[in-house]
Amino acid sequence: ESGDPQRTALLLRKAWTLYSVTPLYRFCRGRLRDYARLLSAFIAAERQKGLAVEVGVELDIKVALSILPELQGSEQDQPAVLVQLSSRSRASSKNSEDKILWSGCFCCVYGDDLSENMPEDFTCLPLFLANGAESYMSVVGNWFQKTFDCIFRRLAISPFNLSWMVAMWVGCKVDKAASAMELVFSVPRLPQPLDISYAIHPEDARALWDTIQKTPGEITQEEVDVFMDCLYSHFHRHFKIRLSATKLVKISTAIASAHCDGIVKMLHSQYLSGVLMLLTELAISQIQ
Amino acid sequence: MDETVAEYIRRTVLKIPRDEIKTVLQKWGFLSETQLQTVNFHQIKDNISQEVVQLCEENSAGIKQAAVLDIIYNHIYQNKKIWSVYQMRKTGEELEYFDLTDFKKKFKRRLQSALKNVTITFREYEDNAIWIRVAWGTPHRQPNQYKPSYVVYHSQTPYAFISASVLKSNLPLLCQALTVASNYHDIREMELRSHSLNSLKDIVFNRYSQNFQTYCPKPLQEKAVEPESEDLRISNENRREKERIQRLNQEAFGDGPQPILQFAQYKLETMFKSNPKMDVLDKKQPFRCLVKFSSPHLLESLKSLAPAGMADAPLSPLLTCIPQKARNYFRIREKKGVFPESFVSP
Numbered sequence: 001e002s003g004d005p006q007r008t009a010l011l012l013r014k015a016w017t018l019y020s021v022t023p024l025y026r027f028c029r030g031r032l033r034d035y036a037r038l039l040s041a042f043i044a045a046e047r048q049k050g051l052a053v054e055v056g057v058e059l060d061i062k063v064a065l066s067i068l069p070e071l072q073g074s075e076q077d078q079p080a081v082l083v084q085l086s087s088r089s090r091a092s093s094k095n096s097e098d099k100i101l102w103s104g105c106f107c108c109v110y111g112d113d114l115s116e117n118m119p120e121d122f123t124c125l126p127l128f129l130a131n132g133a134e135s136y137m138s139v140v141g142n143w144f145q146k147t148f149d150c151i152f153r154r155l156a157i158s159p160f161n162l163s164w165m166v167a168m169w170v171g172c173k174v175d176k177a178a179s180a181m182e183l184v185f186s187v188p189r190l191p192q193p194l195d196i197s198y199a200i201h202p203e204d205a206r207a208l209w210d211t212i213q214k215t216p217g218e219i220t221q222e223e224v225d226v227f228m229d230c231l232y233s234h235f236h237r238h239f240k241i242r243l244s245a246t247k248l249v250k251i252s253t254a255i256a257s258a259h260c261d262g263i264v265k266m267l268h269s270q271y272l273s274g275v276l277m278l279l280t281e282l283a284i285s286q287i288q
Numbered sequence: 289m290d291e292t293v294a295e296y297i298r299r300t301v302l303k304i305p306r307d308e309i310k311t312v313l314q315k316w317g318f319l320s321e322t323q324l325q326t327v328n329f330h331q332i333k334d335n336i337s338q339e340v341v342q343l344c345e346e347n348s349a350g351i352k353q354a355a356v357l358d359i360i361y362n363h364i365y366q367n368k369k370i371w372s373v374y375q376m377r378k379t380g381e382e383l384e385y386f387d388l389t390d391f392k393k394k395f396k397r398r399l400q401s402a403l404k405n406v407t408i409t410f411r412e413y414e415d416n417a418i419w420i421r422v423a424w425g426t427p428h429r430q431p432n433q434y435k436p437s438y439v440v441y442h443s444q445t446p447y448a449f450i451s452a453s454v455l456k457s458n459l460p461l462l463c464q465a466l467t468v469a470s471n472y473h474d475i476r477e478m479e480l481r482s483h484s485l486n487s488l489k490d491i492v493f494n495r496y497s498q499n500f501q502t503y504c505p506k507p508l509q510e511k512a513v514e515p516e517s518e519d520l521r522i523s524n525e526n527r528r529e530k531e532r533i534q535r536l537n538q539e540a541f542g543d544g545p546q547p548i549l550q551f552a553q554y555k556l557e558t559m560f561k562s563n564p565k566m567d568v569l570d571k572k573q574p575f576r577c578l579v580k581f582s583s584p585h586l587l588e589s590l591k592s593l594a595p596a597g598m599a600d601a602p603l604s605p606l607l608t609c610i611p612q613k614a615r616n617y618f619r620i621r622e623k624k625g626v627f628p629e630s631f632v633s634p
Contacts (some may be wrong), residue, residue: 180578187589187593187596189596190589190592190593190596191589192583192584192585192588192589192592193583193584194581194582194583194586194589194590194593195581195582195583196579196580196582197578197579197580197582198577198579199578199579199580200575200576200577201575201577204560204573204574204575204577208560208575230560234560234561234575234577235579237561238554238556238558238579238604238606238620239579239599239604239607240599240600240602240604241593241598241599241603241604242598242599242600245598246598
């Protein structure tokens with residue numbers, strides 16, 4: 001099953017929890033229908049055992065696996081695989097629409113570093129995005145791990161990588177009014193914890209970045225450092241607080257937002273691929 | 289008893305933690321002690337509230353009594369709401385004798401003449417605090433008892449504390465009624481908000497101690513005997529720095545407990561200035577930022593930053609001035625003139 005360009009829009013404006021996934025053994029793109037059936041049976045069995053139960057309503061859970069061919073970077077990349085759990089309440093009529101309970105997406109955007117020397121039996125889809133109840137993630141994750149001998153691990157994002165993201169995304173041009181660039185810092189180990197939100201007008205943030213970035217399309221570590229130092233020193237000038245001593249936990253730009261616990265929200269279709277490429281890179285680092 | 293009243297009482301009782309229900313009902317005083325004895329306060333809350341509603345039915349409770357119960361609940365659990373501070377002004381300096389009856393009459397009259405359907409409830413507490421609950425309706429609809437506004441007015445002061453009600457359109461009318469009833473001519477909202485009503489009172493009534501003007505602390509004495517370390521120089525320096533930070537913190541924050549605020553917000557419209565060595569932004573326009581600090585106890589948190597090594601001492605006056613200036617919302621612009629480093633806050 002191939003998707004259409006509209007379908008990548010389903011990745012936008014949702015909070016996705018990130019995982020890294022080691023290569024899947026003997027995963028066959030042609031057998032998606034079979035996999036859906038097997039996963040469905042697995043879920044049903046787990047629910048009978050009392051796991052992954054949604055309190056109250058009687059639900060029939062339908063499983064669908066499909067390919068999203070638009071989500072790949074290079075020729076070597078495997079096209080993305082979408083897993084969706086939907087429900088139709090047994091009580092409602094046949095014409096009612098299925099409600100999507102949970103979505104998961106395996107993808108690989110410019111994952112050549114990993115796929116380069118991979119033996120044939122292995123499929124590289126190192127990045128996994130999950131949206132929906134944790135209980136469903138648990139069941140689906142277990143099934144994939146058992147069936148394809150892979151390992152899912154939560155993907156945390158370090159302050160170092162968050163800084164890169166903010167530098168990369170602040171310069172992106174967006175046609176409609178951009179939202180502010182926001183950095184959120186946390187200082188947990190004080191007697192009373194403190195959170196600091198530092199939001200900058202998008203035009204001013206971009207103007208600052210533009211004077212720092214030397215080559216369009218290229219970003220160096222030094223430029224990222226200078227950018228962050230500028231923001232930190234502007235803050236210090238006013239408040240005498242050293243933000244560099246605190247923990248950067250979340251960043252937000254018009255393109256996307258990211259939280260250190262490994263939760264991202266992608267907001268702009270034009271830059272979707274770029275964001276996924278960066279996340280793929282992080283996932284691969286965690287695997288290797 | 290009206291079923292909407294019954295439902296309202298039921299829901300109000302459900303909000304109360306189970307172990308406190310009896311005490312709250314006793315404070316309410318609408319049900320007799322004998323009646324309260326008949327209730328099993330150890331069963332699940334759902335059942336307790338049903339029994340309470342039954343008893344209220346016996347006593348023919350109306351919306352007035354239900355509103356009193358709600359005020360009592362909100363007085364006890366006042367920190368669940370966010371309170372904004374309002375300051376009133378009058379033209380003359382005369383201290384008029386405060387007549388509570390007159391105040392209530394004028395307040396009710398002002399609201400009722402504008403809106404036919406309002407439920408107004410008063411309750412007096414210690415410290416000259418008058419609690420007012422207003423449930424708002426329209427000419428065609430009964431008041432919405434679930435979204436009332438609360439006002440706490442201290443009659444000997446020009447201050448009133450208002451809990452941000454969802455129905456913000458009623459705020460001007462509320463302010464007007466308050467001003468008229470208390471014989472002031474003007475009211476303004478201060479840029480000061482917190483969950484902790486008592487802390488707001490501490491700040492505006494100057495009940496906290498920030499700077500000891502008259503009390504001179506004893507000068508810090510150099511310890512005569514050096515305990516463990518061989519290298520006296522190193523210990524001394526560290527200690528001196530720690531003492532310096534502590535002294536500056538004390539000057540800025542005072543010795544006493546800090547008022548409890550949960551947030552401070554700064555809208556910055558100052559120029560971006562970089563290290564001249566860095567070839568970066570040098571616009572003639574302000575670098576627009578919005579900074580928000582949040583903490584369960586903001587001032588204590590800020591006070592601990594310098595000792596923890598995360599901030600310089602003294603901490604910026606933008607932060608330490610919060611209780612003095614009685615505000616936690618600021619707009620900071622560049623001060624034009626001789627010292628471009630200083631900021632103005634309108």
